[in-house]
Amino acid sequence: MAKYRDILGNEREIEDTTITISLEKYNTLIIKEAIADGLIQAKNKEKKLVQDTDELLEMYNDVVKDLEKFKEYQQLEEQGTLIKLPFKAGYRVYLISENFIEPCTVEAIFLSDYMDKEWNHSNMAEIYYNREDCPYVSTEIYFTDIGKTVFLTESEAEAKLKDIKANRI
The missing domain is CATH 2.40.10 (Thrombin, subunit H)
Known part of the structure; x- marks a missing residue:
């Protein structure tokens, strides 16, 4: 119990509920909190990296499909079976x-x-x-x-x- 004087000068006792920790423990808590924040940021960056990688993979697959289509058109042209029309019906x-x-x-x-x-x-x-x-x-x-x-x-x-x-x- 801690003693103190009130404003009238009476001495009183109250229960001391303050938590006292050492500077070393405080620093340890701060470091742990910083590490936790860093891990959260790293996880968010990892999620973003996965999303970016998925988008790049999708773009790569689209390019591969386009190249395959171009190769098919090129083969048709070489065979003389590709015709480019100057217009279409309704033109x-x-x-x-x-x-x-x-x-x-x-x-x-x-x-x-x-x-x-x-x-x-x-x-x-x-x-x-x-x-x-x-x-x-x-x-x-x-x-x-x-x-x-x-x-x-x-x-x-x-x-x-x-x-x-x-x-x-």
Whole structure:
């Protein structure tokens, strides 16, 4: 029991509940707490490292799949069985017809060994367009016509038509 004087000067006894530890024990507790904090931080870093490793592994697997697909395309190209189409069905093309440009929609694509007007080997597409005088006009074009009478953009068609008109004079 510890003795003390209250504010009136009376002497009193109270139970001393203070915990006293040595400086060595205090330092040991501080060190243990620091180690525990370090372990928690290390565990968090380890979890992050595992997550990062999993993400890298997933990215690596994606790259491997892409390379396998590229290798397959390369083999198809070497075998002559890979065809790159200039457009797909539903695509808008521009046909120079007489002295004007006709916006057309690709309706179907035919892959075969056709011979164009100049006896070149070519694939074909069927295109259609609507006119006031005829609501649905369908015609076939050769892929070899692209850049000559059929264009993938309106600006290319306008430039070609301007060139054709200039050379007629």
